[in-house]
């Protein structure tokens with residue numbers, strides 16, 4: 001939850017008061033409790049400047065091997081063209097760690113990804129997020145205080161000792177550290193099944209955060225649990241909106257969080273595309289709702305989706321349920337196949353899109369001038385336990 005005090009420094013018109021849930025204008029004001037709407041200091045280049053591409057290229061060339069640019073698959077084309085490597089959040093964090101000689105890592109992605117890169121890189125390396133307003137609404141859905149409170153509820157129900165936290169990569173460093181402190185693991189959409197198998201060897205129940213859909217889809221479709229084995233903990237309701245008996249009966253305690261991009265796809269979108277394109281293969285990300293995943297033909301992580309398209313037969317038709325920047329690039333890369341976006345409406349990740357060419361140019365040119373802007377730095381204690389949880393993921397069988 002945003003704290004009302006965080007809105008006090010907003011320049012609101014006379015007579016307009018901030019509400020406890022006031023939305024900050026992106027790029028204005030600071031909300032220390034949220035990944036969204038935080039300040040982005042500095043003089044950004046004019047977005048209409050026709051020399052931006054040349055400026056980015058020149059700055060990158062001057063910086064040479066001292067800078068390593070990571071680009072998430074959901075980034076815009078104008079940014080991704082400057083990435084030294086592209087990938088999903090986990091691949092990019094590992095790529096950053098594999099470049100110990102680059103003092104500057106420019107992360108074109110969102111805040112939690114830059115945090116993970118900072119955790120996995122050495123102390124001499126500095127991680128830069130070109131726009132601090134590039135957060136993740138899903139990561140925002142689980143704050144440290146809420147998760148601590150949830151753990152107290154589990155303790156009161158007498159099940160904290162037999163519950164293992166499993167946190168999705170798409171969570172803040174605080175939540176990763178909580179997971180490490182309680183001997184849990186991080187997971188990605190590629191290894192969620194292995195993470196759950198490991199967790200159920202350590203304990204009897206799993207607290208899965210913050211994406212309820214990935215947790216439910218993996219438990220039910222890949223692990224043989226039933227929907228009745230899952231219970232949803234709502235951090236905005238007293239005791240999570242569930243009884244102690246319900247918690248004791250559950251195997252999977254799912255945090256009530258979701259991705260605002262993948263959550264938009266519906267069974268109607270699937271039915272509609274099947275009617276429009278006979279024989280179409282529907283391929284969706286596991287962050288989609290359970291009923292959507294069940295209605296699809298294939299489900300898998302971003303990397304899985306990319307590989308599935310690479311391996312697809314020429315002439316085949318595919319409707320993809322994931323972020324639009326990636327789907328557009330896949331369509332362009334596979335002109336011999338029909339690749340369409342699953343939904344009829346536009347579905348970009350708005351926070352990913354915060355990273356644009358002006359911000360990238362600003363970050364790179366600042367480095368050329370010897371100035372590090374928008375550094376993402378995780379404190380030592382948080383880093384220690386978050387790394388423990390990340391290392392546990394790397395050690396998964």
Ligand code: SF4
Pocket residue numbers: 074110135136137138139170259260261262323349350351352
């Ligand atoms: S696509 Fe969803 S999970 Fe990924 S950064 Fe955007 S809001 Fe977060």
